[in-house]
Amino acid sequence: MAFLIRTIAVAKSGREIVRDRRVEKDELIIGRDPASDIHLPDLTVELQHLKLTDAGKGMVAARALGELPFNLDGTSVTEARIDPDAGAEIAVGPALLAVSRDADGSVQIIIKPAPKDKSAGEPEAGFLMASAMPSKRAMAWTFFGLIFVLLLSVPVITHQFREKVENDPENLETGSVLFDASWSTGDLSMAHHDLEDNCEACHQTAFVSVQDETCITCHEELDDHAKMDRQLTGMAPFSTGDQIQWDIGQALGKEGPLGCVSCHTEHEGPVKLEASTEKFCADCHNDMDARLTDVAFSNAGDFGEKHPQFRPKFYTAHFDKKAKRVSLDDKPVEKSGLVFPHDIHVSETGGAAKMALSLSQYGAPLECSDCHEEDKNAPGGFKPVVMEDSCEACHSLVSGTAGGAFTKLRHGDVTDLMEDLAKVNLASRRTVVTGRGRPGQYASSGRYYANFGRPMTAYIAINRALQKGGTCGDCHLRTTTDGRLDLIPVNIPDKYIHGGFFPHEAHGDDVAECKDCHATETSGEATDLLIPDLESCRDCHLGETAVKTEEIVPSGCAMCHGYHTPAMPWKPADHPDLPGNGGNDNVAAILSSLRR
């Protein structure tokens, strides 16, 4: 069998160089070994890679000699039969061997080098880091795109096209804005924790700052601290920087410096609402009269050093319809319409004490609480003193007996009293019992019987109750109305202190007794106003910056005053169990304390 072997090489110029040779052999060895019939100098080729043999009938058998297979018409095989008439292509290493039938009948093998991958570009570019890293530009735009889409576009678009729903902490899904948590500058305060994933509950309109009306939807019960125009006048002037910021902010629709969020800043972490500091109040109140010249109260900046005298509100004249506020410095005289010497009643030795001792319901000298019963829900912290409960045990209105029970005068209305008095004169006197009967018609059932028994003194007093020296006058001031005997109406206010708040329970037995502050033991007249004055409070309470000792309690404004509810204490009522905020030890706080 003859093989016609044609080798085609490509010169650098691209010209093909063709060499033909004839091999008269029955078998043909193809390999890297230089002794091979077809020498393929390539390391991927086995030393003896492939053997072609005559298989008879014009066919050629191909068999791999080593471990490596060869490639026949695109299929990797180790053995094959080839029909040169049909033609075939064997790939060994990088070389392509096209098997066909030559015109003279011999088997023709055309050897072509496989096209080599030419490494493209400048080889030295490999030294650049860029060849081993993702492109800077690609990375840059990827990051830009991610941030732009996820952290800006998604929140904006979902906010713009959201379904606007009523705020509902139970259903945050409906109408929620996506990914806007990434916009939150910090956790909300604990009271607003439920709104954490509900930014749009407060931030309702794009580029419009949180509006007061939004806050008021939940906090509708809050009052303004004062009328807005008065507050604006009374406020401390801003620094230039703050003024510019407010001017710009308000020009852009931000609520002014009296808006809710101006004080109630949010996103400061899971803190609870703190009482305002003394400085916060003093900013305006320390020199308020310079700006609000017509204001009724004086400046205040520190309870220990700068606080006006208390001005309780009470009735300053009989028959007054309205209570008036009078400074305790102005020697106030209360016209309650009553006669009540506190000193006699609280004395531990006098008649009142003896009387109380003898009565089972007291069993001891009177105490303040016998008449003044604490009641947190009452306006002044005490139930009103009721005559029937507190006075009548001693100041009896019993007018006689009827059917085995006592009768008594009705209290509270002079007309009722007059009716009851008319009946008293008809009441029977106690029979005089001496052990000896009178004779005949003079006996008790006889015609000439006369009751010589002594009228009871109480009856006498009752009889003349409204007259001078009568029972009513024990406690009441008498007058005449349209010529008729009458009493001056009792005028005792529900509470005395209106501009602040005083919790009696915080001053319980272990702190002070009533008489420590209320001069009951030396008060002989009901016209004495027993409200303690500023000085007496300062025995223990000084300003916020005072040094705390066993006796001194540093007291900020908020201890007695509320910003929105001046007569009520500031109290975080909704969240009484919140933990404290702890010390503020961040850099800003340290700097702030250093500044002061």
Next chain:
Amino acid sequence: MATAADNRFREDEKRRDADHISFLKHRGFRWLWMALLLCAFSIIGYALIDQEPRPNGGSWYGYTLGTVGLLLIVWLSMLGIRKRRISEGAWSLKAWTSAHVYLGLALIVVGTLHTGFQIGWNVHTLAYVLMLIVIISGIYGVYAYAALPKELSANRGDKTGGDMLDTIADIDRKLESAAQPLGRAGSDLVIGVLEQDVFYAGAFSRLTGSYPGCATKRALAGIPATGSDAEIRVHELLTARAEQLAQIRRHLRIKAMLEIWLFIHIPATIALLAALLAHVISVFYYW
């Protein structure tokens, strides 16, 4: 009186001197002083101005620092545009680069004070962190540009990168013919060597100089130095190749350390611009 020629000479001298002064020392550290001044003003203002209830990016001083920071960042990022235009004078590229470095450093102070030290998992802190990444990578960049070129030329000697690659190519040609008599296993090892691109390894290998998949090393281990003539010859060639590779890899390592910071600095800058946009818009969107 100085003649025109004298003046011309003096000016030329000045220019020639200036040409050889580092951007760090440009004009007697002018921008260093400007940056220090900016830092000092920022810190003093932060310490002295009482911001109620607490220092915060939303106070007037916070807005001021934020605006300064924003303008600085935008301007600093424009170095990428500026450096592609050739000009000279007061705003020469050197002046610009000097300002870029020092004002960029001052941004640490301005940006940090703008945060009011309030940090969280949000887009605002993202912008801050990206800013720090940009600045820190930039600081490294300054160090790299100052220190590494010396190492690079020391390693290279009088060879260029192309020379090194030519050496490898030369060795490879010899290797291919020398390996012809080798058996299958040896051939495969040599094929592995020839097929492996000099730059096959990734950025990590370049930076660390660790090439665990190196075919040359594997072939050196697999083909004995004492064996057939062909094997001895191949081993010699492989040894020469490994030496040349080592030099190339040192070169790669230094170049990687010289260039890697830009792969952080630039993408982080662009990401920072996006985060800054989101930061500013979101703050006023949810005002």
